[in-house]
Amino acid sequence: MAFRCMRLLLAPAARPALARGLRHPLASRPFAVAAALRGPKPLPPRPTVNEDDITESFLKGSGPGGQKINKTSSAVQLKHLPTGIVIKYQGTRSRTQNRKTARRMLAERLEEMEKGDESRTQIKRAAQAKKKASKAKKSRRKYKALEDAKNAAVGGDGVETAAEDAADEEEEEWEEIDNESIDQKDENPIHQPENRPRGP
16 A cells, blocks of 8 residues: 555656656665775785794893893794894783784785785885875865855954964974874983972
């Protein structure tokens, strides 16, 4: 019954198209997917390394981590015999995890030497750089739109003020980025200079 009612309602609009052998103009395409919704292109498969071409040794680590790092042989060192590349990794306290990560790093290094820009690592770096550039472009476009809106609101009298405000906001963002990078570098706060009041 519902189908018949819908058919009667849409019959005047559908008759010209159906007479020419075309599909209904209001019909949807349930399996059509936009290109933007398909997601990014899949990356190449992860590279692997031949176990017969490497020698593995376990060393005592150094740096922070306590006795688990300094007194146990949890650091992994791999040497690729055909090329002579040496990879040493001690990112975690687990020897198993360090072995897995060291092999992945060695495989990526070998693939980068062999394939160059077509390697998985280079493709990921290019995608990240493109994403960063797109984000910066959107940010510049947003500030330009805000500046144009301010200029239109003040009738053109506050052009310098709007430009100065946009420059100040951008400078504050760069200062925040610089502060974050400095905080990441200063891992040991003991050696940071103290802010002591100076005498007259």
